[in-house]
Amino acid sequence: MQLKLRRILVTGGAGYIGSHAALALLEAGCDVVVLDNLCNSSKESLARVAHLGGRALNFVLGDVRDSDLLRSIFADKEIDAVLHFAGLKSVGESVGNPLAYYDNNVSGTLKLCEAMSDAGVRKLVFSSSATVYGDPHEMPVSEATPTGSLTNPYGRSKLIVEQFLQDLAISDDRWSIAALRYFNPVGAHSSGLIGEDPGGIPNNLLPYISQVAVGKLDFLSVFGGDYSTRDGTGVRDYIHVLDLVHGHLCALDALQNRAGFNIWNLGTGRGYSVLEIISAFERASGRSIPYKIVPRRQGDIKECWADTAKALAELKWVAVRGLDEMMIDAWRWQSLNPNGYHKAPSRTDSVK
Numbered sequence: 515m516q517l518k519l520r521r522i523l524v525t526g527g528a529g530y531i532g533s534h535a536a537l538a539l540l541e542a543g544c545d546v547v548v549l550d551n552l553c554n555s556s557k558e559s560l561a562r563v564a565h566l567g568g569r570a571l572n573f574v575l576g577d578v579r580d581s582d583l584l585r586s587i588f589a590d591k592e593i594d595a596v597l598h599f600a601g602l603k604s605v606g607e608s609v610g611n612p613l614a615y616y617d618n619n620v621s622g623t624l625k626l627c628e629a630m631s632d633a634g635v636r637k638l639v640f641s642s643s644a645t646v647y648g649d650p651h652e653m654p655v656s657e658a659t660p661t662g663s664l665t666n667p668y669g670r671s672k673l674i675v676e677q678f679l680q681d682l683a684i685s686d687d688r689w690s691i692a693a694l695r696y697f698n699p700v701g702a703h704s705s706g707l708i709g710e711d712p713g714g715i716p717n718n719l720l721p722y723i724s725q726v727a728v729g730k731l732d733f734l735s736v737f738g739g740d741y742s743t744r745d746g747t748g749v750r751d752y753i754h755v756l757d758l759v760h761g762h763l764c765a766l767d768a769l770q771n772r773a774g775f776n777i778w779n780l781g782t783g784r785g786y787s788v789l790e791i792i793s794a795f796e797r798a799s800g801r802s803i804p805y806k807i808v809p810r811r812q813g814d815i816k817e818c819w820a821d822t823a824k825a826l827a828e829l830k831w832v833a834v835r836g837l838d839e840m841m842i843d844a845w846r847w848q849s850l851n852p853n854g855y856h857k858a859p860s861r862t863d864s865v866k
């Protein structure tokens with residue numbers, strides 16, 4: 515896909531989704547500036563992005579809450595649009611440390627928007643989450659489904675940002691903003707060179723299963739076997755990270771000719787249970803995943819999958835990768851990089 519918007523600032527571009535987006539932008543012929551404070555990532559991911567993209571990208575080490583730094587980036591780099599991934603994303607951590615989440619996710623986005631406004635850059639794609647739907651009563655979940663009563667600061671931080679972005683777009687019709695509500699991103703680039711590298715014990719299902727498969731963890735705890743789903747375990751809409759980032763390029767493309775505040779779900783429209791994910795991963799990896807059913811995790815919902823019609827109609831975007839590809843790519847990344855980006859041969863020379 516070729517984009518007319520050429521120079522893109524990617525905040526959080528060293529992270530899991532941001533690194534895949536940075537690569538997709540390089541491949542689309544864009545100049546990429548990554549701003550990341552590396553609080554949950556490593557520069558090695560960007561070295562590998564540059565290697566895969568066959569081209570250097572520009573890396574700025576710094577914080578999205580640093581207004582002076584943002585001002586200098588917008589002054590120097592002639593940015594056309596921003597993909598804003600930077601933020602904290604652990605639901606459990608947000609309950610214990612809400613101020614860190616509101617500061618990073620809410621204040622960070624406010625500072626970014628102020629600097630964008632001052633620089634006259636008004637095209638923004640924001641990483642939102644299906645978590646804003648709370649515990650929806652009906653499936654699938656469309657963009658018109660009411661946002662739910664949220665039980666954790668992480669989810670509230672995403673909803674607050676969506677709300678002030680909407681206010682911003684109403685206040686000034688030169689803004690073109692997309693809030694993309696991700697369902698459950700999984701998988702990795704097919705090279706196995708970039709992927710998800712969670713610090714410590716993973717919270718999310720796929721990184722946890724991957725670490726069981728590679729022998730770093732003994733077994734998976736399946737949180738709840740008594741939901742009213744087809745096998746009693748929770749059902750989610752897992753989406754390949756490459757499909758997800760393609761949705762961002764489609765959103766950027768749409769924002770060229772579309773003002774205002776727009777919400778699009780990025781999911782596949784299909785739900786899989788935890789036990790189905792375990793089986794699919796076993797098929798993909800050839801390893802068995804020992805598991806134990808344990809009580810439900812507090813705050814979890816029974817099921818969630820996307821209505822994808824709006825993104826199809828308005829972005830001409832649809833997820834094309836199936837469950838097996840997600841699992842094969844997740845396993846390739848994990849098996850080639852059992853310690854994530856650590857202790858790996860460095861290619862940092864290609865990052866300026």
Ligand code: NAD
Pocket residue numbers: 525526527528529530531532549550551552553554555556576577578579598599600601602603618622641642643644696697698699
């Ligand atoms: P990630 O932690 O891998 O990436 C986030 C990146 O942002 C990291 O590289 C981190 O170092 C950087 N960062 C954090 N705070 C920063 C700051 N103040 N200044 C500069 N850089 C900062 O997470 P991810 O999975 O790639 O998620 C990206 C975005 O998508 C996040 O906003 C997250 O909330 C959102 N999201 C993720 C998921 C998911 O399941 N992964 C689902 C829905 C939404």
Ligand code: WQD
Pocket residue numbers: 603605642643644645697698699717718719720722734735736737738747748749750788811814
């Ligand atoms: C998926 C399923 C668990 C781990 C979270 C955030 C959401 C979004 C994506 C950022 C559920 C089960 C999990 C384990 C398990 N992130 N599970 N054992 O909870 O759908 O969404 O990540 O925006 O905001 O809430 O994803 O991967 O944690 O769980 O049984 O060790 O796997 O109960 O059914 P979730 P998840």
